[in-house]
Amino acid sequence: MTLPQTLLKLEQASRRRAGRPAVQGLSLVLERGQVLGLLGVNGAGKSTTLSMIAGALAPDGGHILLDGVDLAEHPALVRRLVGWLPERAPLWQELTVGEHLDAHGRLRGLNGAALKQARTRMVERLELGPLERRLAGVLSQGQRQRLGLACALLHQPALLVLDEPGNALDPVQVAALRGLIREQAAAGTAVILSTHVLAEVTAVCDRVAILHDGTLRYEGTLAGDDHAALERQFFAIATARAAA
Amino acid sequence: MSVLAVTRLELRRLFVRPLAWVLGASTLAWLAWNFTLMLGSFLAAQIRLAALPDGPGYTDLVAVPLLAKLAELAFLVVPLLSMSALAGERREGRLALLLGMGLKPSHIVLGKYAALLVWLLAWLALVLAMPLALAHATAIDWGKLAAAALGMALLLASLAALGLACSAVASHPAIAAAVALVLTLALMWLNLGAQMAGVDDGAINWLAMSSHLQPLLRGLVASPDVVWFVLLATVCLALAIRRVAAERERG
Numbered sequence: 001m002t003l004p005q006t007l008l009k010l011e012q013a014s015r016r017r018a019g020r021p022a023v024q025g026l027s028l029v030l031e032r033g034q035v036l037g038l039l040g041v042n043g044a045g046k047s048t049t050l051s052m053i054a055g056a057l058a059p060d061g062g063h064i065l066l067d068g069v070d071l072a073e074h075p076a077l078v079r080r081l082v083g084w085l086p087e088r089a090p091l092w093q094e095l096t097v098g099e100h101l102d103a104h105g106r107l108r109g110l111n112g113a114a115l116k117q118a119r120t121r122m123v124e125r126l127e128l129g130p131l132e133r134r135l136a137g138v139l140s141q142g143q144r145q146r147l148g149l150a151c152a153l154l155h156q157p158a159l160l161v162l163d164e165p166g167n168a169l170d171p172v173q174v175a176a177l178r179g180l181i182r183e184q185a186a187a188g189t190a191v192i193l194s195t196h197v198l199a200e201v202t203a204v205c206d207r208v209a210i211l212h213d214g215t216l217r218y219e220g221t222l223a224g225d226d227h228a229a230l231e232r233q234f235f236a237i238a239t240a241r242a243a244a
Numbered sequence: 245m246s247v248l249a250v251t252r253l254e255l256r257r258l259f260v261r262p263l264a265w266v267l268g269a270s271t272l273a274w275l276a277w278n279f280t281l282m283l284g285s286f287l288a289a290q291i292r293l294a295a296l297p298d299g300p301g302y303t304d305l306v307a308v309p310l311l312a313k314l315a316e317l318a319f320l321v322v323p324l325l326s327m328s329a330l331a332g333e334r335r336e337g338r339l340a341l342l343l344g345m346g347l348k349p350s351h352i353v354l355g356k357y358a359a360l361l362v363w364l365l366a367w368l369a370l371v372l373a374m375p376l377a378l379a380h381a382t383a384i385d386w387g388k389l390a391a392a393a394l395g396m397a398l399l400l401a402s403l404a405a406l407g408l409a410c411s412a413v414a415s416h417p418a419i420a421a422a423v424a425l426v427l428t429l430a431l432m433w434l435n436l437g438a439q440m441a442g443v444d445d446g447a448i449n450w451l452a453m454s455s456h457l458q459p460l461l462r463g464l465v466a467s468p469d470v471v472w473f474v475l476l477a478t479v480c481l482a483l484a485i486r487r488v489a490a491e492r493e494r495g
Contacts, residue, residue, distance in 0.1 A: 051340065051344070054344040055343065055344050055346055055492075056340040056341070056343045056344035056492065057340070057492060058492045058493050060493075075346060075348075075492075076346040076348070077346065078344060078345070078346040079246075079345055079346025079347070080346070082344070082346075084341070084344045086337055086340065086341060086344075088337060090336050090337040090338040090340075090341050091338075092253075092257060092338070094257055094260045094261050095256065095257065095260065099256060103249070103252070103253045103256070104345075106248075106249035106252060106253070107246060107249045107250070107253070107342070107345050107347065108345060109245065109246070
């Protein structure tokens with residue numbers, strides 16, 4: 001049996017926050033194995049969009065379909081299908097790295113041998129071995145991001161949602177993150193990542209969507225060598241607001 | 245299953261944070277000191293009490309008063325323990341993360357409630373162990389002690405639910421603790437004015453926690469008293485679940 005190619009579909013998704021529209025009429029489609037870069041200036045609506053996709057925030061208009069099923073009707077679907085790394089990798093400071101992985105696994109429904117296997121896989125893949133017994137509260141920003149990523153990937157989600165994952169990472173860590181994203185996409189995981197950094201998008205994404213004032217202003221595929229074109233496009237949209 | 249996962253996580257957090265240990269150790273030390281004092285007074289008055297036909301015994305003078313002291317401490321301890329259960333999670337962005345794992349709001353709240361209950365019941369068991377340690381050497385009124393222990397368990401369960409509800413509503417853990425403390429004290433002594441005015445069976449008396457706790461501490465188990473505590477806990481948990489569910493809607 002082959003899985004349907006389309007994994008995520010946003011149909012006119014909207015959401016108000018603090019009394020103003022944060023996202024308006026957003027429609028997007030993401031297929032398995034695709035990497036979509038969500039670009040936008042601060043306050044463009046990227047984090048709100050990702051929170052809605054991750055199931056942490058309900059849209060107040062439109063629909064979000066995950067694997068063909070409306071998230072509003074089946075919010076528990078995200079438990080199995082989505083792995084989410086929010087912007088600041090929220091961790092429990094008093095728990096160790098190993099305890100985080102166990103807790104996230106159990107919360108995602110993993111137990112016994114499956115949990116142990118998943119934990120070992122993530123510890124090896126994200127090189128968390130030396131940190132396993134360290135408290136999350138004393139980790140560096142890069143280490144926190146790695147732990148957050150490991151927690152998001154633990155249950156092998158079909159959709160990986162990353163909110164500015166490259167923040168505060170050094171160049172070596174950024175390269176490792178890009179490698180991980182490409183590896184996940186090659187394995188069939190759909191990835192959606194929000195960022196301010198254009199280079200990050202051109203380096204790992206197949207497609208790009210530019211959000212501005214909560215609306216989708218541009219969507220297109222990336223050929224790999226059109227960084228300059230994307231930069232022009234992005235600045236045209238971003239400075240249009242400044243001019244307005 | 246996810247309730248159990250939340251409970252395990254919350255219990256782990258409770259047992260590695262210094263606050264729970266400091267609260268547990270200091271209150272147990274204070275109660276142990278009180279137990280020693282009450283035991284000394286009981287021993288000093290034992291001969292005089294033995295001469296009375298229906299005189300108070302070890303249970304009335306040591307075990308139950310010790311539980312009453314635990315109730316007084318619980319008014320402060322429970323709000324402090326429960327304050328960050330939801331308010332702290334929200335502030336650090338972890339409540340959104342839990343919701344983003346597809347957990348039902350009821351599972352999040354009930355899981356955290358169960359963890360609080362485990363801690364509080366362990367605390368109650370340790371306090372009960374003090375008078376029970378002398379069970380072989382004295383006559384314990386088991387029925388009265390069981391009723392008082394049930395009363396304490398119900399009190400702790402309802403205070404934990406109230407603390408969670410305050411933590412669900414408040415934006416900051418300290419505000420949650422302050423609101424829970426004020427509400428607890430208000431609920432406890434709601435009928436003080438009515439009592440001073442000589443009213444003993446009005447609606448305000450029924451609303452007061454003390455009206456339902458005192459009979460249990462005296463050894464009288466009546467279903468309306470048990471139902472009162474269960475109702476309070478249920479209403480508070482329902483409120484907390486509603487508030488966490490609204491998190492998805494409100495953001």
